Amino acid sequence: MFDIKWISANPEAFDAALKTRGMEPVSASLISLDDERRAVVAELNAVQERRNASSKLIGQAKAQKDEARAQELMAEVSGLKDKLGELEAREKALTEEIRAALSVIPNLPAEGVPVGEDENDNVPYFRANESEATRPAKPNLGFAAKEHYELGEAMGGMDFETAAKLSGSRFVVLKGQLARLERAIGQFMIDLHVDQHGYTEVVPPYLVRDEAMYGTSQLPKFDGDFFFTAHGDGRLALIPTAEVPLTNFVRESILPEDELPLRFTALTPCFRSEAGSAGRDTRGMLRQHQFNKVEMVSITTPEKSAEEHERMLACAEEVLKRLGIHYRVMQLCTGDMGFGARRTYDIEAWLPGQNTYREISSVSVCGDFQARRMDARYRDANGKPQFVHTLNGSGVAVGRALIAVMENYQNEDGSVTIPEALRPYMGGLEKIGG
Template sequence: MLDIKWIRENPQALIDALKKRGHSAESAQSTVEDVIARDEARREHVSRLQEAQERRNAASKEIGKALGAKDSALAEKLKAEIGEIKGFIQNGEAQARTLDKALIDALAVLPNVPFDDVPIGADEKDNVEIRQVGTVKPRPNWVKEHYEIGEALGLMDFERAAKLSGSRFTVLKGQIARLERAIGQFMLDLHTTEHGYIEVQPPLLVRDEVLFGTNQLPKFEEDLFFVPHGEARLGLIPTAEVPLTNLVREEILAAEQLPLRYTALTPCFRSEAGSAGRDTRGMLRQHQFYKVELVSITDQESSVAEHERMTQCAEEVLKRLELPFRTVVLCTGDMGFGARKTYDIEVWLPGQNAYREISSCSVCGDFQARRMDARYRKADEKGTRFVHTLNGSGTAVGRALIAVLENYQNEDGSVTIPEVLRPYMGGLAKIERA
């Protein structure tokens, strides 16, 4: 959530930011004017409410003086005035809450402001590649896509998954199921033993306010799955970013505690609303998948450097797996709602003859912290500051499985196990059809 004080003082900066994100000039102007108008209405009402409270207090003292002076007429007049003021205050406090909610609702749907160095563009075609790692080999004519490999091995079953749950689900069996588990364990071990992240096993069901804190609500409600919970509901996490980031919600941390770095391997659940017709074959876009998430909580001065560090941690996974990849910086039109800057890591999939996203690492500034009321205090300062939050995939386990299957496939239909994963596979060097 953006700072309303900053918006009041920098309306044109927000208008320019919205235009960079694809809003028309007219839409950006009206959006900012609406937010400022709501803020002015709230501030004006709160000011009148405070004046009324001050007058009530002053009139109460005047009643005492009037009674002391035996001026009963004045005392009665003042009592009548206080009665009117009390009625105004009672109604005014309810109206203040309504005005507060109206402002928060308007702020909640405003996207974050991109950094100045983020390339301006409309969609993924305007993203900018910053590096390539690994060699993309010539594509033999026998190369298959991951689902063809998995089905031929008898270890990937989409037909039975559809009987169980419908489309966009997969049943993995045997050594491919073990390979997916091995990839997740390898990632966790790397991030916890070498990169300094603390492993967390968080809840998979969270409250609405937690989803609001990491900006899934209200904007992306249709992408979520919910289950009833008493008179309320709980949401299935679309990513472990949600519970990991919210670990610091409504807290004031000491600056010395920062940075906090968390990682988790969890199932993730997404309805994939708006993805009809996209990646309908295979495992690329699923309702349920595993992902290793990276989350950092930092002070204001460290978040940009932490973004580079997090991206390098995610890249290291692909380097150890010896998978070719490239890293791109997303343009303003392709960047996520809560991000100020995002790097996407795209792994090479020879079956598709294309790079596909496997990790997205974003720095959010204090955007999420304001929604969570997460702060920190420096030892030499009286006040508090909002923490800065970052999140990234370290990486998506299912997509890493796809990349391993496609890059390590052999002409005879077998799949060689990457060296780094063999200890997790009991020393197995190759997956072959039984």
């Protein structure tokens, strides 16, 4: 969400930034609406002043026993009251029209974000003194790699047929050792973020109101991408990511600055309709309607948000380093970033079965974009309320981490070696299947 006053003061910069995200100029229409709204407010104030003044004159006329004048003034006040009602309704309608228009405009990219149209324009990202050599190496399997679903079905632990009978396509049933391995991965990641990265573990609700989805910018733009359930006279959304409840913890609040940053993490199921993904990744677990994910959320000050973004990326990378999974980091271009992001890093894990990299984590800084929608602020050193900055990132997607482990640690006989970091969570098992 944007401040219409800032847009009015910076129309060219606003439109230029939106152009990098593939949008047509909108500042002129927004400013026109706001000019009309302010004109209505000015007229409303003038009518209110006239009404107040005329109301006082009624008392004076009655005190002077001038009934004719009193009746004349009362008729005027009655007419002004009707006029006020009309103006208030018009001001309310214009305010809502402006809010609705602003709510479907994506965040503006941060300085230095590469300009591009799609994923082909994303660029590799390395920190200073970092290179390929600082990340786990690609495995040298020495045989033709299988995809995760081939391995999973062969060992009897990955059942798409039963899932389809129960729920339809894009669901899976995990059984036995694979079910335990998936649980172990989630537990390992949440322990890492809590015990070593300083995040506070949370078990949030998995159903949220529309207001929470609006606050983190899932609604109204992407209403068709989610699952909803009837609730009383309204509905609740099944969370597409724990970012939604975790970020909304600070909605409609003013935080003391010394409490920041707030860092939350949660291991939750996530639910997405995958609208627009027909025909993509139909085999296996890569793109599911239901999946588990460890999410990280940070709430901080504007001065610290860039530093916090780098920290959050490092926390997500550490998961793959400890699992020994080769990966790369890509900085997303303006045309590929999510709706609410100002800057995004994607971590892409190497999958030998597909012979390619696939996204396993997305880490974004949103600036004050979500905070304005949630009215989430902090009180600065001067006692003035300011909007917080919000950040979110996968730490990481559990199902995709399971895929990466299976494909990178597969053996020629169809078994999968358990990474050392996961063995304590697997009762000491070193291998499954085969």
